[in-house]
Amino acid sequence: MKWTEFFIPTSKESPADAVVPSHKLMIRAGLVRQVCAGAYSYLPLGYRALRKVEAIVREEMNKAGAIELNMPAMHPIELWEQTGRVEAMGDVLVRLGGGTGDDWRSRTVLGPTHEEIITEHAKAYINSYKQLPINLYQIQTKFRGEARPKSGVLRTREFLMKDAYSFHVAKEGPGGLDEGYEKMYNAYRTIFGRCGLPFVPVEADSGPIGGDASHEFMVPTDAGEDYLVESQDKTYAANLERAEVAPLEGSASTGTAELTEVPTPGLATIDDVSEFLNCKPRQMIKTIIFKADEEPLVALVRGDHEVNESKLRRAAGVSSLEQATPDLIEKLTGANVGFAGPVGLECRIIADQAVTLMQDAITGANKTDHHITGVNIGRDFEIKESADIRTAVEGDKAPNGSPLTFKKCIEIGHVFKLGTKYSAALDATCLDSKGKPKPFIMGCYGIGLNRIMAAAIEAFHDDKGITWPMVIAPFQVVICALDTREEEVNTLSQKIHDELEALGIDVLLDDRDARPGFKFKDAELVGFPLRITVGKKGLADGTIDLQIRRSGESEKLPPEAVVPRVKDLVEEAINSERTDL
RNA sequence: CGGGGCGUGGCGCAGUCUGGCAGCGCACCUGGUUUGGGACCAGGAAGUCGCAGGUUCGAAUCCUGUCGCCCCGACCA
Numbered sequence: 001m002k003w004t005e006f007f008i009p010t011s012k013e014s015p016a017d018a019v020v021p022s023h024k025l026m027i028r029a030g031l032v033r034q035v036c037a038g039a040y041s042y043l044p045l046g047y048r049a050l051r052k053v054e055a056i057v058r059e060e061m062n063k064a065g066a067i068e069l070n071m072p073a074m075h076p077i078e079l080w081e082q083t084g085r086v087e088a089m090g091d092v093l094v095r096l097g098g099g100t101g102d103d104w105r106s107r108t109v110l111g112p113t114h115e116e117i118i119t120e121h122a123k124a125y126i127n128s129y130k131q132l133p134i135n136l137y138q139i140q141t142k143f144r145g146e147a148r149p150k151s152g153v154l155r156t157r158e159f160l161m162k163d164a165y166s167f168h169v170a171k172e173g174p175g176g177l178d179e180g181y182e183k184m185y186n187a188y189r190t191i192f193g194r195c196g197l198p199f200v201p202v203e204a205d206s207g208p209i210g211g212d213a214s215h216e217f218m219v220p221t222d223a224g225e226d227y228l229v230e231s232q233d234k235t236y237a238a239n240l241e242r243a244e245v246a247p248l249e250g251s252a253s254t255g256t257a258e259l260t261e262v263p264t265p266g267l268a269t270i271d272d273v274s275e276f277l278n279c280k281p282r283q284m285i286k287t288i289i290f291k292a293d294e295e296p297l298v299a300l301v302r303g304d305h306e307v308n309e310s311k312l313r314r315a316a317g318v319s320s321l322e323q324a325t326p327d328l329i330e331k332l333t334g335a336n337v338g339f340a341g342p343v344g345l346e347c348r349i350i351a352d353q354a355v356t357l358m359q360d361a362i363t364g365a366n367k368t369d370h371h372i373t374g375v376n377i378g379r380d381f382e383i384k385e386s387a388d389i390r391t392a393v394e395g396d397k398a399p400n401g402s403p404l405t406f407k408k409c410i411e412i413g414h415v416f417k418l419g420t421k422y423s424a425a426l427d428a429t430c431l432d433s434k435g436k437p438k439p440f441i442m443g444c445y446g447i448g449l450n451r452i453m454a455a456a457i458e459a460f461h462d463d464k465g466i467t468w469p470m471v472i473a474p475f476q477v478v479i480c481a482l483d484t485r486e487e488e489v490n491t492l493s494q495k496i497h498d499e500l501e502a503l504g505i506d507v508l509l510d511d512r513d514a515r516p517g518f519k520f521k522d523a524e525l526v527g528f529p530l531r532i533t534v535g536k537k538g539l540a541d542g543t544i545d546l547q548i549r550r551s552g553e554s555e556k557l558p559p560e561a562v563v564p565r566v567k568d569l570v571e572e573a574i575n576s577e578r579t580d581l
Numbered sequence: 582c583g584g585g586g587c588g589u590g591g592c593g594c595a596g597u598c599u600g601g602c603a604g605c606g607c608a609c610c611u612g613g614u615u616u617g618g619g620a621c622c623a624g625g626a627a628g629u630c631g632c633a634g635g636u637u638c639g640a641a642u643c644c645u646g647u648c649g650c651c652c653c654g655a656c657c658a
Binding site: 013014019034088148150225416446480482514515517519533535 | 652
């Protein structure tokens with residue numbers, strides 16, 4: 001391919017709107033163009049990279065025994081009503097509008113994911129356990145009504161996703177969900193590893209969609225929105241939403257201070273009260289009231305800690321959990337919001353592990369505009385249930401005692417053990433070996449392809465531009481033909497181009513009539529892993545320049561040595577850049 | 582949804598406070614010179630100043646409404 005016959009709109013300046021590196025570089029290198037909030041066109045160069053990611057994903061999914069199909073973006077809302085997800089997804093579910101009443105548009109949604117559709121298909125066609133296990137996948141455009149798209153292609157309303165769904169008749173044993181999950185987990189490692197990404201698999205929170213196990217694949221980068229929590233000894237990694245912490249050191253004991261009620265007029269926050277009473281937030285007990293499965297539930301954490309709702313939900317063994325309304329809080333405590341405390345509260349209370357070590361604490365008095373000091377466990381109130389229900393913070397340790405570190409990261413893949421949530425809701429069953437109908441036991445497995453591409457750029461760029469991994473670079477090699485008016489330069493450039501192309505190497509010939517510096521800057525911005533420079537200056541002493549983008553190393557070679565050397569470097573990079581081996 | 586910012590040629594911006602010819606840099610077109618690290622000279626094309634209404638002799642500029650985009654937060658199967 002010749003540059004002058006291709007379409008690469010590079011730009012020296014990045015748009016003011018772009019904040020994260022991948023966004024800036026994707027626009028400057030002419031990979032994408034924004035059409036509206038959360039929707040991007042992939043320009044030819046960007047599309048090439050995306051297609052390469054797609055090819056790797058497809059290849060590894062096929063290798064893992066998954067079978068590709070394609071499902072529509074348009075779904076009948078009825079299926080979503082049956083699984084209760086119209087309400088659960090809320091505004092995230094994109095609905096066609098413009099119709100009136102019950103016309104087809106208002107009964108149609110654009111799929112954010114395909115559990116409902118695939119389960120319907122399984123219900124229709126899979127009648128016997130003998131047809132199981134099976135894993136069906138697609139690579140398809142998804143729509144989600146994200147409230148706030150951001151960071152370029154990292155969070156969009158329309159994106160390309162590989163979604164796979166596995167069906168099983170049992171959890172354990174050959175052909176069971178556990179085995180299918182393991183296969184996908186390993187396929188994901190291979191996929192991200194082949195892409196050269198510095199990925200970390202972590203325990204994830206399976207969230208309100210249910211299911212009993214889940215892992216996310218994270219790539220550390222400041223542009224991310226999630227937090228990766230890792231133990232220093234690298235034996236533990238989890239999403240911040242999920243990360244468990246070891247109990248703090250120390251033993252419980254009762255303090256000596258008298259229980260004293262103090263007026264705290266209008267001071268309803270931890271910060272206000274601690275400042276007013278001249279104490280530290282960590283001396284206070286934060287009392288948060290929830291509505292859990294329609295019952296009130298009180299969570300106690302230290303003033304400098306945050307309640308982690310997913311951990312609390314698991315610890316409490318409830319399925320729904322939401323913050324209580326002011327009405328409920330006032331009814332329960334008899335005080336305005338901000339003055340709740342555990343002393344004298346008649347209700348299920350779960351205390352965080354760290355709270356059990358506190359003494360002479362300060363809490364709300366369950367009386368508007370009052371707090372109490374000198375609160376002690378055992379003497380002033382009982383803790384019947386305690387658990388790890390707070391979000392990990394700097395200084396915490398992993399369950400094995402190794403200190404935790406925190407990194408921002410983006411999620412590029414997610415695997416779930418779904419169980420029977422969808423098959424049960426849609427009454428999708430097959431007959432087991434005893435002839436009894438059983439709901440399918442399911443797993444689902446997603447990869448955001450656009451995010452792989454963006455994550456690669458986040459992970460691999462420098463101040464000059466992108467430094468693509470070899471396997472997803474839109475072109476593996478660029479030939480900068482300097483002095484394009486020299487016949488020898490042109491014929492030799494073209495010859496090298498043709499020979500590389502014949503070897504199956506993706507090569508772009510920069511045949512523009514431009515000055516050398518201009519071409520080099522563009523080549524570095526776009527980030528071709530290898531650059532061949534053919535110019536009359538080099539040819540004068542019979543050499544051609546070959547430069548490696550990432551390392552900046554360059555070598556001078558006689559013309560006939562260039563093609564074999566490039567071939568070697570391409571192969572070497574494909575292997576050495578892998579991160580899963 | 583709450584808070585903040587911004588809409589002026591393809592891109593980056595000035596001009597808005599204090600109403601009076603719509604400007605600059607990059608990119609683009611023509612001609613010439615130039616060619617191993619984003620060249621130079623000369624000429625040129627390109628803008629309903631987001632949109633609608635209002636005030637005014639006159640609006641990018643003032644007023645009202647509205648739409649869009651970005652950032653922080655909330656939310657995120």
